[in-house]
Amino acid sequence: MAGMPVEIVVFGIGNVLHGDDGAGVYALERLKKDLRVGRGVRLVDGGTLGLELLDYARGGSHLLFLDAVDAGQEPGTLVRLRGSRLGALRTKGDVHQLGIADLLGALRLVSRRRRAIVLIGVQPSSTDWGTALTEPVHAALPQMVEAAVEQLERWGQRTRRVVVPQVREGGLRQRVGVRFGD
Amino acid sequence: MPRIVVDPVTRIEGHLRVEAQVEGGAIADAWSSGTMFRGIEIILRGRDPREAWIWTQRICGVCTTVHALTSVRAVEDALGIEVPDNARIIRNLIAGTQLVQDHVIHFYHLHALDWVDVTLALKADPGKTSQLAESISTWPKSSRNYFKAVQDRVKKLVDSGQLSLFASGYWGHPAYHLPPEANLLAVAHYIEALEFQREFIRIHSVLGGKNPHLQTYLVGGMASSMDANEPGATINTERITQLRELARSARSFVEQVYVPDVLAVAGFYKDWFGRGEGLGNFLAYGCYPMGSIKDHAKFFLPRGIVLNRDLTQVHPVDPANIAEYVSHSWYEYSGGDAQSKHPFDGETNPKYSGPRPPFQQLDTEKKYSWLKSPRYQDQPMEVGPLARMVVAYASGHQEVRTLVDGVLAKLGAPPAALFSTLGRVAARAIETALMARHLEGWVNELDDRMSHGDVRIHDGRLWDPASWPREARGFGTHEAPRGALGHWIEIEDKAIKNYQAVVPTTWNAGPRDAKGQRGAYEAALLKTPVADGERPLELLRTIHSFDPCLACAVHVADARGNTLAHLQVD
Structure with missing residues (x-):
């Protein structure tokens, strides 16, 4: 992909009503405030996916997904998945038809452009109803953000040192919410 | 035959399980089970009613905006707020856009594969496909070369084994009746629909500030700005032009692609006018x-x-x-x-x-x-x-009567045929055509108001909770793509005391009641034929005709199990 313009799109994926499932969205919120992330990087709160994200994905040469990933590891463990084989990633029990694999499948149908695709995931502990992250996943958020920034740098996104105006938040405030137990 | 269990039902949003008792080749009884708990009501208790919509729009990845809209309406009903006309029109535009986009996605990407065999598309003659396309529509993308290119592209993807979107079909099932050419036509439009919806949904980015998860809702109106000559305004002359073009693109696509395709496919499946009555x-x-x-x-x-x-x-x-x-x-x-x-x-x-x-x-x-x-x-x-x-x-x-009668006449079916699986498919297409016709009118109305200096978009008189009564209750409704949606809110001491959402899929997919009366899915499945218990395509046709959305959407990506071997983990 040498010589191609680098257009990076970062997707925070997950449902903030389902505990650790929202980790990707919370990591994205932190990236929005991270001064090292340049303005050229598009940050998309993707929620629980859907074809609505196709427009953003199509516009990117480099796609980074931040998500909760059940890799059978200790809660809070980070995993990094990459390449076209992300297309084999299944959503949990095919609950949601339009998972990342489906989005990438749709992308391949409408565009022949080659893209660099990476997923940085965190092993969830609980995805029950509730608006708070569990302790191990909350503790892993800074590393998740670091891993994301490192990925952006690998893709040639220069680290910014200048102070940029605070990005307006999407209105979603993380609060200590009601946790709904097992 | 033992019970057929379909769990999960794929190509839907959310998690649904269906059990069906088959006797003599047809379903004798059926049970529908939503297998995930929806706890939004518990999460909202104690929160500020003005931010309820932010949380409700996260219930589901697809129905985001309908829950936001219904939520602000419930609060406005409780407090006795009427939103300004501009806010009403913008909300109609957002909701109408979502309805069109959602119905198009449903037909092509969630439901068509119940009627279209993708593998047969590879056997189609592109020349004959071109003739078929030109006989049903004036849509310009209809040349032999175009269909040949689509066929080659799909073949390449099928051969690479990475076509997850097409992975869940019962290919080769005897209940597929379309000739190869119609299959190729539908597959080509499946891809075109992906492109269409991708651009069309930009209406939400314009009116909602961002998409998905629009951020311009506000109890009392919208948090958008209107100024014809201000480049930074949410709605200005340039944006109106963009909205108008997007609305027109929807009308063209729906009238020239979606509706003709539904008519063409339905023509081969008329027996489904007599099934899935419900x-x-x-x-x-x-x-x-x-x-x-x-x-x-x-x-x-x-x-x-x-x-x-x-x-x-x-x-x-x-x-x-x-x-x-x-x-x-x-x-x-x-x-x-x-x-x-x-x-x-x-x-x-x-x-x-x-x-x-x-x-x-x-x-x-x-x-x-x-x-x-x-x-x-x-x-x-x-x-x-x-x-x-x-x-x-x-x-x-009148407009609905004309559209419905027109479609029924083309298919040679009486109005009673509407009460069926195919009737649901047809009704969805008719409704999309109706809505796509009217979007531009709403854009024009907005333009007209703006050019006459009416830019009022929010009524903030009751924004301050100090102005609220100690207790209030309200009820907000919307007709979401999947049906009647209601949010009920009870406010006490400026906070949410109780919140209940009765969503469309609860009406349709809910279980039996105390009297043992079946829900809509359960009733519609009765007498549905099932040729092959291992591959209950017919059951899926009826269930998918409702466009199930279980509104819960935990979607943790699963890197375990048999797929792990294919992943590069480093």
């Missing part, structure tokens, strides 16, 4: 206010109830007659499960009593679903595009 009771709250939200008579799509397939009579809707049972749901009511509760008195006390997974079969004599059973005057109701079109038709809505 309850015959239809409920529509009506929607798209053309004036005051309280002026239901002026809704673009009318409010009403049609009972027992009787198109000669439309009954009024009184929200006081809505109540939910939990007799077969994994909840318990204070006061016992034999009674039903109105949403204002609604309780969400989950108590799972089903079998421990993994299990073979649910005990459907007892509780078997996470969905409640909503009823209107103790009667089960179907909601959705068919309900809306039936109520509009019976109400004498």
Whole structure:
């Protein structure tokens, strides 16, 4: 992909009503405030996916997904998945038809452009109803953000040192919410 | 034959399990189970009512905006707020756009594969496909070379084994009846629909500030700015032009691609006008206010109830007659499960009593679903595009009558054919055509108001909680793509005391009630033929015709199991 313009799109994926499932969205919120992330990087709160994200994905040469990933590891463990084989990633029990694999499948149908695709995931502990992250996943958020920034740098996104105006938040405030137990 | 269990039903949003008893090659009885608990009501308790919409729009990845809209309406109803006309029109535009986009995605990307065999498309003659395309529509992308290119592209993807979108079809099933050319046409339009919806949904980015998860809702109106000559305004002359073009693109696509395709596919499956009939009771709250939200008579799509397939009579809707049972749901009511509760008195006390997974079969004599059973005057109701079109038709809505009669005439079917699996597919297409026609008019209305200096978009008089009564309750409705959606809110001391959402799929996919009356899915599945119990394509056709959305959407990506070997983990 040498010589191609680098257009990076970062997707925070997950449902903030389902505990650790929202980790990707919370990591994205932190990236929005991270001064090292340049303005050229598009940050998309993707929620629980859907074809609505196709427009953003199509516009990117480099796609980074931040998500909760059940890799059978200790809660809070980070995993990094990459390449076209992300297309084999299944959503949990095919609950949601339009998972990342489906989005990438749709992308391949409408565009022949080659893209660099990476997923940085965190092993969830609980995805029950509730608006708070569990302790191990909350503790892993800074590393998740670091891993994301490192990925952006690998893709040639220069680290910014200048102070940029605070990005307006999407209105979603993380609060200590009601946790709904097992 | 033992029970057929389909779990999960794929190509839907959310998690649905269906059990069906097959006797003599047809379904003798069926049970529908929503297998995930929806706990939004518990999460909202104690929060500021003005931010409820931010949370409700996260219920589901697809229905984001409908829950946001219904939520602000519920709060506005509780506090007695009327939003300015500009806000009303923008909300109609956002909701109408979502309806068109959602219906197009449903037909092509979630439902078409029940009727279209992708593998047969590879055997089609591109020249004949071109002839077929030109015989049903004036859509310009219809050359032999175009279909040949599509065919090559799909073949390449199928050969690479990475076409996950097409992975869940029962290819080669004897119930597929389309000739290869029609399959190729549909597959080409499947891809075009991906492109169409990708651009069209930019209306939401314009009006919502961002997409998904629009951020411009506000109790009392919208948080958008209107100024014809201000480049930074949400709505200015340039944006109006963009909205108009997007609205026109929808009309072209729907009239020249979606509707002709539905007619072409339906022509090969007319036996499905006699299957999947269901309850015959239809409920529509009506929607798209053309004036005051309280002026239901002026809704673009009318409010009403049609009972027992009787198109000669439309009954009024009184929200006081809505109540939910939990007799077969994994909840318990204070006061016992034999009674039903109105949403204002609604309780969400989950108590799972089903079998421990993994299990073979649910005990459907007892509780078997996470969905409640909503009823209107103790009667089960179907909601959705068919309900809306039936109520509009019976109400004498002239435009709907013309569209419905036109489609039925082309297919040589009587109005009674609407009460069927194929009737739902047709009603959805008709409704999309209707909406796509009207989007541009709303854009023009907005433009007109702006050019006359009316830029009022929010009424902030009751924004401050200090101005609220100590106690208030309200009810917001919307006709979401999947049907009648209602949010009930009770406010006490400036905070949410109780919140209940009765969503379309609860009406349709809910279990039996205390009297044992089936829900809409369960009733519609009766008598559906099943040729092959291992591959119940026919069952899926009827279920998918409702466009299930279980509104819960935990979607943790699973890197375990047999797929792990294919992943590069470093």
